[in-house]
Amino acid sequence: MRTGAITLSIESEFANVFLIGLAINKIARSIQLSEQAAFEMELAVVEAVNNAVEHAHRQRRDKRVTVQVSLEPTHIRFTVIDQGPTVHFEPLMSAAAGMENATEIERGHGLAMIRALMDEVSYERKGRANHVTLIKYLKRS
Amino acid sequence: MRLQEQVEGRALVVKLLDSRFDASIAPVVKERFAELISAGHLRIALDISEVEFIDSIGLSAAVWVLRRLGEDGELVISGAKGAVMSVFRLTRLDKVFRIFPDTERAIAALSG
Numbered sequence: 313m314r315t316g317a318i319t320l321s322i323e324s325e326f327a328n329v330f331l332i333g334l335a336i337n338k339i340a341r342s343i344q345l346s347e348q349a350a351f352e353m354e355l356a357v358v359e360a361v362n363n364a365v366e367h368a369h370r371q372r373r374d375k376r377v378t379v380q381v382s383l384e385p386t387h388i389r390f391t392v393i394d395q396g397p398t399v400h401f402e403p404l405m406s407a408a409a410g411m412e413n414a415t416e417i418e419r420g421h422g423l424a425m426i427r428a429l430m431d432e433v434s435y436e437r438k439g440r441a442n443h444v445t446l447i448k449y450l451k452r453s
Numbered sequence: 454m455r456l457q458e459q460v461e462g463r464a465l466v467v468k469l470l471d472s473r474f475d476a477s478i479a480p481v482v483k484e485r486f487a488e489l490i491s492a493g494h495l496r497i498a499l500d501i502s503e504v505e506f507i508d509s510i511g512l513s514a515a516v517w518v519l520r521r522l523g524e525d526g527e528l529v530i531s532g533a534k535g536a537v538m539s540v541f542r543l544t545r546l547d548k549v550f551r552i553f554p555d556t557e558r559a560i561a562a563l564s565g
């Protein structure tokens with residue numbers, strides 16, 4: 313499988329998020345992932361970017377959301393970077409894990425979906441930026 | 454955001470013509486549904502057969518409409534394709550909404 317890396321960046325508004333989604337889907341299809349697997353990868357990254365636009369940047373267009381994509385031999389890694397305030401990530405992840413009532417989705421947090429779709433989800437504060445990393449391991453054929 | 458609206462007997466069919474039901478259009482969709490509900494449309498089928506991608510904010514707009522209709526009305530979903538349907542299952546919203554493969558069956562259910 314080919315390896316490589318690319319960095320995508322958008323002005324922080326919902327109208328731009330689909331561009332990240334389309335790029336992720338195309339990259340996923342290029343490494344022979346199924347249509348469904350590519351869709352799920354696109355959805356997970358879009359949810360993470362939506363969170364950055366809505367919660368970190370409060371839809372301020374002067375901010376940017378950056379997505380680093382790294383294709384490795386065994387996995388694909390996405391790092392979503394925003395300039396929002398520090399996120400207390402663990403409580404959010406725990407809340408997402410306990411999201412049993414489907415209608416709670418109205419709260420708009422896609423973390424539960426990201427958890428369900430990706431193999432690893434982690435958070436790091438670096439300088440003044442939040443880094444959310446999503447990893448999906450690739451099945452060897 | 455593009456919607457096609459058609460009255461079918463007692464039901465209103467609202468077809469979303471965009472391929473993505475996401476955060477960028479969810480507020481406008483909610484706004485239009487609020488107008489339709491205020492105008493007295495309480496039995497609504499949301500046809501998403503053209504939709505290729507849906508995110509949690511798109512889904513939350515549909516849940517918002519469902520709640521807005523309350524017990525006096527109903528929102529059903531029709532035409533969800535494989536990948537979009539998988540998101541309803543993932544979020545367990547397939548247990549919250551009545552989902553039909555096509556608008557004909559959705560209209561029949563709303564007319565019953």
